[in-house]
Amino acid sequence: MKEIWKHFDISPDNITLSECGIQQFLPNQTYSYVVTEKFVLHYIEKGHGIIRINDRTYSSNGHNGYILKQGQVVTYSGNRNDPWKTWWVGLKGSDLEEFLKRTRLNDQDVLEFEEKSPAVLLIKEICKTTERNHEISDFWYKKKTYSLLEALEKEFSNDKIIILNSNQDIVEQVYAHICKNYHSPLKINELASQFGISRSRLFTRFKERYGKTPKQFILIMKIDKARQMLDETSDSVSEIAQKIGFGDYFTFEKAFKKSTGFSPTEWRRRIH
Structure with a gap:
């Protein structure tokens, strides 16, 4: 009506x-x-x-x-x-x-x-x-x-808008962009717009290529970097959460434990 x-x-x-x-x-x-x-x-x-x-x-x-x-x-x-x-x-x-x-x-x-x-x-x-x-x-x-x-x-x-490299597939460029900017606020809708591809098309092609959705891959990148920082630096867990782009400690802790089976503190203690 x-x-x-x-x-x-x-x-x-x-x-x-x-x-x-x-x-x-x-x-x-x-x-x-x-x-x-x-x-x-x-x-x-x-x-x-x-x-x-x-x-x-x-x-x-x-x-x-x-x-x-x-x-x-x-x-x-x-x-x-x-x-x-x-x-x-x-x-x-x-x-x-x-x-x-x-x-x-x-x-x-x-x-x-x-x-x-x-x-x-x-x-x-x-x-x-x-x-x-x-x-x-x-x-x-x-x-x-x-x-x-x-x-x-x-x-x-x-x-x-991100200027595309005509010699590289768009999905590969999104992948590279995530690897470089995983610590920044990355929204899938915005990524799709920046690279001139629909959200659904990006989802499908990214998963076909890498076996993960863009959202899953962003989380993997954050957690992998967090594990590296927990092992190699003396930064506090809160500092690490901020550096990898989590808004707060509790969200980071929950995501980290779901991914690794350890809390960030438990992960750090395991090597000492």
Whole structure:
């Protein structure tokens, strides 16, 4: 059931709003269509569902937003028990393609917004205000559109993209990146976005190649380094936990014991 779906006829600009909408899906609701808008950005507020974009299928379990582009064939399917609710805005304009090239939005179908994302707040403000008031000035929409573009550019900037080595397989590059950055906060969705591959595709190919999922491999790297540091340094367990990227001692201790059968302290004592 669409709570709102409004198309705009705002005076021409370099980039302008073309539509906005809010939709609460019904259980098992499914429908398909061909995208006519230049660019449509959705935010999944809650619930679950499946979206098929051309020949690629995604579950909302792995992301909280998706991008539609003109000409794509799209099928939505709401979950039977917990159908999703989405908010969206459409954009058009002569400078839109150039703007998208400066961001990670250009080559993606799905994405994860940051917690308390300014872009999400703006999408919801545009939709809510439109729902309440149908006599809003074009200038208000233009102001909000450019505020949204600024927020998107910051959140999905190209400087977060990893430049790929064309002579090396993407999965090998992800592997090397994890080995180098295991101590940093590594999220699988972000890794997939950085290397221009879907989360599900990365999961499948990484496991086929290395026998472990990316998440499992990250943990293995952390625990292996922790064992080395426990054996070769006098750093406290808390210091080691911090150095290998665990947020707190207790999470580290639990993960270490599950992996090795020893607590970090017991592991260190065994060689003395």
